[in-house]
Amino acid sequence: MxxxxxxxxxxxxxxxxxxxxxxxxxxxxxxxxxxxxxxxxxxxxxxxxxxxxxxxxxxxxxxxxxxxxxxxxxxxxLSKDGVHPVQKAWIEEDVAQCGYCQPGQIMQAAWLLSKHPHPTDADINEGMAENICRCGTYNRIRCAIHRAAGDECATGKEA
Amino acid sequence: MSTRRDFVKTTCLSLAFTLPMEPRLRFEMADPIEPGGVLAPSAFLRIDGDGTVTIWANKSEMGQGVRTSLAMAMAEELDADWSKVKVQQASSAAKFGDLGITGGSQSTRSTFTPYRTMGATAREMLISAAAAKWKVDRAVCKAENGFIVHGTKRIAYGELVEAASKLEPPKDPPLKHAKNFRIVGTDVKRLDGPDIVTGRAQFGSDLKLPGMLYASVQRCPVFGGKLKSVDATAAKAVPGVKRIINISSGVAVLADSTWAALNGREALKIQWDEGAHASASTMEIWKGFEARLKTPGKVVRKEGKGTAALGKNAIHARYDCPFLAHATMEPMVGLADVKPDRCDIYAPSQGPGWSMAAIQQITGMKPEQIEVHMPLLGGGFGRRAMADFIVEAVECSKTAGVPVKVQYSREDDIQHDYYRPGTLHQLSGSLDGSGRPHAWHHRFTGPSIAASLKMPWPPEATELSGAADLAYEIPNMQVEWAQSDTPFPVGFWRAVPASFNPFVTESFLDELAHKAGKDPLDFRVALLKKDEKRKVGHDELDPARLRRVIELAAEKAGWKAWRMAKHAKGRGMGIAAHAYLECGTYVAEVAEVEVLKDGRVKVHRVVCAVDCGLAINPLNIRAQMESGIIFGLSAALHGEITLEKGRVAQNGFSDYPMLRLADSPRIEVHIVKSDLPPGGVGEPGLPPIAPAVANAIFAATGKRIRSMPMTPGKILKAAKA
CATH class of the missing domain: 3.10.20.30 (Beta-grasp domain)
Structure with a gap:
C-alpha cells in the first residue's frame, strides 16, 4: 500500500x-x-x-x-455544467448513442482541440484513431469536433 | 417434398422468435392516488404539481434511442411541454407488467400505440378537470403544450393534477391524427445526452451499493469444461481479496476493488476438466459444415419446381460467414444484492424476460421478492438479453451475503460470449431466355440459436431471415437449412440471421445479374414489379416498399451516372437491400469503395434509403442507420472469432478489430415519407452493407469475395486467381 x-x-x-x-x-x-x-x-x-x-x-x-x-x-x-465547447457540440450533433465511449471521446477531442484549434479531417482521423465507438457515431464525432472549433463539417451532408 | 403451405408454416414459426420477446404490456390503471397532487393514471406516467412529466420506459436503452422515442409518443398525445419531460426506467416490479426482452427491433412496434394511449388518457383527464374548474363544456377546451386552453384562459397541467387525479380515467381516449403531430416526426435529441457528455449518466458498471464487493470470475477457457480443483492460497493473500467462491461458471474472486479482484484471480491455481471440446477448432467446425452441405437440409421454402428447374447452365457458388462476438464497449457486468427475503439486481440488461427464471431458481424466491433494475446499457446488440452475467452476480451475492458486482474483463467479454453463428452456404441459380432468374437453390448450414439456447421454437426459427423470406420474384426456388451443432454457445447478434443471409443472397443475386449481363439495379427492380402485398410467415411483404428504397438509394447515389462514367482503377459501386419484415422496415444501401493495392478496402461513401413507416424521430433514424452501417462494416471487413484447442483465439480489440473513425465512410440517409405504422430501426441498417460492399468490390475488380470478413488477404488472393 x-x-x-x-x-x-x-x-x-x-x-x-x-x-x-x-x-x-x-x-x-x-x-x-x-x-x-x-x-x-x-x-x-x-x-x-x-x-x-x-x-x-x-x-x-x-x-x-x-x-x-x-x-x-x-x-x-471538463467544465462546470457541461458548457465546454466540445460538450456543447456533442449535444448539438446528438452524437451519443449508448454513450459509454463518449466521455473518452470527448476528453480525447478536447485535447485534440487544445493542440489543433482548427483541426482538418486528417488531424481528426489521426487524433481520434485510438478511440473506438461500437455504436458507430464516428461521423457525428467528426462533425462535433469541427463544430466545437467553429468550423464547417461536410461529412454526411448531401453532396 | 415440401409445399408452399409448408413454407408458410415453417416461416410462421421461423419469424415467431420475436413473439416471446414481446409479451403484451399490462398497463395497469393506477392505484388510488395519494392525496397531494400528482396525476399518475398508469405506472408509466406521472405529472407533478410543478408540471414535470415523468415517463417510465419499459424497454432498455442501449443506444437505439428508445427512451426518447417512447417519451415522444406519450408526450405527443399528452400535449406536454417537451422541456418538462423526464424519462425513468421501468423495473421488473409487478406494477410495470412483464417487460420481456428488448430486442428484434420490436420496441417501437410494440409500444408506440400503448404509450400514445397512456398520454391521451392523461390529456383527457386534464381537459375534464379544467372544464369542471371553469364550468364549461369540455368540448370547448383543448390541450396545448402543457396547458389546457379555452379562449384566452390557460391553466398549466401542474395546477390541474390534483383535481384530474380524482377523475375516472377514460376508456379508449381519442388519438391524434398524424397530421396534428408536433413532437412525433420532428428531430428530437436524446434525453440522456446531457448526462452522457458530463459523465453523470449511470451505466451498470458505475453502480455501487454499501458494503458491495467487486468480483472477477475465472471461467473454464474451453466451452463446456468444468472445475476440477482450485488452489486459492496465493489468491487469498492478495491485498484486498475478501472471498473466493466456486460458482457454476467457474471461480469468483471477491475483493474491495476491481483491481484487487483481478489480481486475486491472476493468483488462482486452477485445474480444469476441459470436457468434450478440449481439442475443438474452427478448422474442424468448417469441415463439419462442408460435410453437412453434401446432403439435403430441411426445405424451408419451395416455389415452383425448386431445384429440379436449375438446368445445365446453372452457376454455383459457396459463401461463408464467420462466428462473431458482440464486443459492446461496456464489457458484461452485473450487480446483485441477495438478502434473506429479497433480491435486487442492477444490471445493464435487455430486459428481465430471460433472466427471471434463473434468478428464482438460484434464490428460491418468488417473482415478487425479486426486482431487476436496468441502468443504461453500454451497448447491447443482443448480448445483454442473456442471463449469464446476472446469474454469476446472484450466485456470488447469495453466498457472500453482501452485494456483489461481477465485472467482465475485455478478454472475458470476447471469450465468453454467445456468438453470432458461423455459416456455410451453397448457392445455385439459373436464368431464363430473357436473362431473368429462373431457378434459385440455397442450402446452408450452421448452429441454431434457438436450439443452443433451448428456446421453445423449432431449431431453424432463428436462422432463416434473408434466405427463406427472399423478396424477389423467382419462379423456382428451394431454400434448405441444415443444423450443425458446434462447441460455440451461440446467441442473438444485431440483425440475427439477417447479419449473414443477405450477404449471401444479395451477393449471389449480383452474380446472376452479371451472368445475365444486366445492371444489378435494373435486375433487382425487375424482380419486384408485382405490387400485391404477400404474406411471408407472420409478416407481410410489400414489394413496392422494397423497390422504392432500392430506387431511392440508387437515385441519391447517382448510380446511373456512375455506371456511365469512367473511374480510377480500383473504384466501384455496389447496391444491396433487405426487407426486414419482422420489424416492418425496408432498407437499401449503395456503397462506393476503393480497393487499394495492398488489398485493403476503403469505403468512401454509403447512401442509405430507409422506409420504416412513420418516422417518429428522424434524427434517431439517421443515427441508427449510421450505426447499423458502421457495425456491419466492422463485420464485413474485420470480424472473425476462431477456436483453437477449444479456446477462443481472440482476446480483445487488437485481434478482434473494429472500424475506426478514419475508416468511417461518408453516410447519407434518406427516409421515405410514410404514414404506415412505425417500424424498427435498431437492426435494419445492418443487413445490406456487407453485400453492397462485396458487390462494389466486384464492380471495382471483377473479383467476387464470397467470404466474410473481406480481408486484404482474401482480396489479394482473389486478384491472383
Whole structure:
C-alpha cells in the first residue's frame, strides 16, 4: 500500500492503495468518479481517456504511483455544467448513442482541440484513431469536433 | 417434398422468435392516488404539481434511442411541454407488467400505440378537470403544450393534477391524427445526452451499493469444461481479496476493488476438466459444415419446381460467414444484492424476460421478492438479453451475503460470449431466355440459436431471415437449412440471421445479374414489379416498399451516372437491400469503395434509403442507420472469432478489430415519407452493407469475395486467381 496525493478536477486527493493500481480503478472504485469508463484494460479502446497535466492519456495504463503530485481532469471536471465547447457540440450533433465511449471521446477531442484549434479531417482521423465507438457515431464525432472549433463539417451532408 | 403451405408454416414459426420477446404490456390503471397532487393514471406516467412529466420506459436503452422515442409518443398525445419531460426506467416490479426482452427491433412496434394511449388518457383527464374548474363544456377546451386552453384562459397541467387525479380515467381516449403531430416526426435529441457528455449518466458498471464487493470470475477457457480443483492460497493473500467462491461458471474472486479482484484471480491455481471440446477448432467446425452441405437440409421454402428447374447452365457458388462476438464497449457486468427475503439486481440488461427464471431458481424466491433494475446499457446488440452475467452476480451475492458486482474483463467479454453463428452456404441459380432468374437453390448450414439456447421454437426459427423470406420474384426456388451443432454457445447478434443471409443472397443475386449481363439495379427492380402485398410467415411483404428504397438509394447515389462514367482503377459501386419484415422496415444501401493495392478496402461513401413507416424521430433514424452501417462494416471487413484447442483465439480489440473513425465512410440517409405504422430501426441498417460492399468490390475488380470478413488477404488472393 502506498500513500499517493494528486489533484482531481481541481481538488486535492489522497489515497492509500496498491501503487500499481491503475488510475482508472482509483477514480472509479476508490473515489467514486465513474465518468471515466473501463473498456479494455489494455489501452487500445480509449474509453478511459482523461487529461493528466493537460495531456490525454489512458487511465487504465497509468499506475497511480505515476500520478503522484500531478493534476487529473476527468469528464466530470471538463467544465462546470457541461458548457465546454466540445460538450456543447456533442449535444448539438446528438452524437451519443449508448454513450459509454463518449466521455473518452470527448476528453480525447478536447485535447485534440487544445493542440489543433482548427483541426482538418486528417488531424481528426489521426487524433481520434485510438478511440473506438461500437455504436458507430464516428461521423457525428467528426462533425462535433469541427463544430466545437467553429468550423464547417461536410461529412454526411448531401453532396 | 415440401409445399408452399409448408413454407408458410415453417416461416410462421421461423419469424415467431420475436413473439416471446414481446409479451403484451399490462398497463395497469393506477392505484388510488395519494392525496397531494400528482396525476399518475398508469405506472408509466406521472405529472407533478410543478408540471414535470415523468415517463417510465419499459424497454432498455442501449443506444437505439428508445427512451426518447417512447417519451415522444406519450408526450405527443399528452400535449406536454417537451422541456418538462423526464424519462425513468421501468423495473421488473409487478406494477410495470412483464417487460420481456428488448430486442428484434420490436420496441417501437410494440409500444408506440400503448404509450400514445397512456398520454391521451392523461390529456383527457386534464381537459375534464379544467372544464369542471371553469364550468364549461369540455368540448370547448383543448390541450396545448402543457396547458389546457379555452379562449384566452390557460391553466398549466401542474395546477390541474390534483383535481384530474380524482377523475375516472377514460376508456379508449381519442388519438391524434398524424397530421396534428408536433413532437412525433420532428428531430428530437436524446434525453440522456446531457448526462452522457458530463459523465453523470449511470451505466451498470458505475453502480455501487454499501458494503458491495467487486468480483472477477475465472471461467473454464474451453466451452463446456468444468472445475476440477482450485488452489486459492496465493489468491487469498492478495491485498484486498475478501472471498473466493466456486460458482457454476467457474471461480469468483471477491475483493474491495476491481483491481484487487483481478489480481486475486491472476493468483488462482486452477485445474480444469476441459470436457468434450478440449481439442475443438474452427478448422474442424468448417469441415463439419462442408460435410453437412453434401446432403439435403430441411426445405424451408419451395416455389415452383425448386431445384429440379436449375438446368445445365446453372452457376454455383459457396459463401461463408464467420462466428462473431458482440464486443459492446461496456464489457458484461452485473450487480446483485441477495438478502434473506429479497433480491435486487442492477444490471445493464435487455430486459428481465430471460433472466427471471434463473434468478428464482438460484434464490428460491418468488417473482415478487425479486426486482431487476436496468441502468443504461453500454451497448447491447443482443448480448445483454442473456442471463449469464446476472446469474454469476446472484450466485456470488447469495453466498457472500453482501452485494456483489461481477465485472467482465475485455478478454472475458470476447471469450465468453454467445456468438453470432458461423455459416456455410451453397448457392445455385439459373436464368431464363430473357436473362431473368429462373431457378434459385440455397442450402446452408450452421448452429441454431434457438436450439443452443433451448428456446421453445423449432431449431431453424432463428436462422432463416434473408434466405427463406427472399423478396424477389423467382419462379423456382428451394431454400434448405441444415443444423450443425458446434462447441460455440451461440446467441442473438444485431440483425440475427439477417447479419449473414443477405450477404449471401444479395451477393449471389449480383452474380446472376452479371451472368445475365444486366445492371444489378435494373435486375433487382425487375424482380419486384408485382405490387400485391404477400404474406411471408407472420409478416407481410410489400414489394413496392422494397423497390422504392432500392430506387431511392440508387437515385441519391447517382448510380446511373456512375455506371456511365469512367473511374480510377480500383473504384466501384455496389447496391444491396433487405426487407426486414419482422420489424416492418425496408432498407437499401449503395456503397462506393476503393480497393487499394495492398488489398485493403476503403469505403468512401454509403447512401442509405430507409422506409420504416412513420418516422417518429428522424434524427434517431439517421443515427441508427449510421450505426447499423458502421457495425456491419466492422463485420464485413474485420470480424472473425476462431477456436483453437477449444479456446477462443481472440482476446480483445487488437485481434478482434473494429472500424475506426478514419475508416468511417461518408453516410447519407434518406427516409421515405410514410404514414404506415412505425417500424424498427435498431437492426435494419445492418443487413445490406456487407453485400453492397462485396458487390462494389466486384464492380471495382471483377473479383467476387464470397467470404466474410473481406480481408486484404482474401482480396489479394482473389486478384491472383
Amino acid at each position: 502506498s500513500h499517493v496525493e494528486f489533484s482531481v478536477n481541481g481538488f486535492s486527493k489522497a489515497v492509500e492503495v496498491d501503487p500499481d493500481m491503475p488510475l482508472l480503478w482509483v477514480l472509479r472504485d476508490v473515489l467514486g468518479l465513474t465518468g471515466t469508463k473501463f473498456g479494455c484494460g489494455a489501452g487500445v479502446c480509449g474509453c478511459c481517456t482523461l487529461h493528466l497535466n493537460g495531456e490525454a492519456i489512458r487511465a487504465c495504463q497509468t499506475p497511480i504511483k505515476e500520478v503522484a503530485g500531478k493534476s487529473v481532469t476527468t469528464i466530470e471536471g
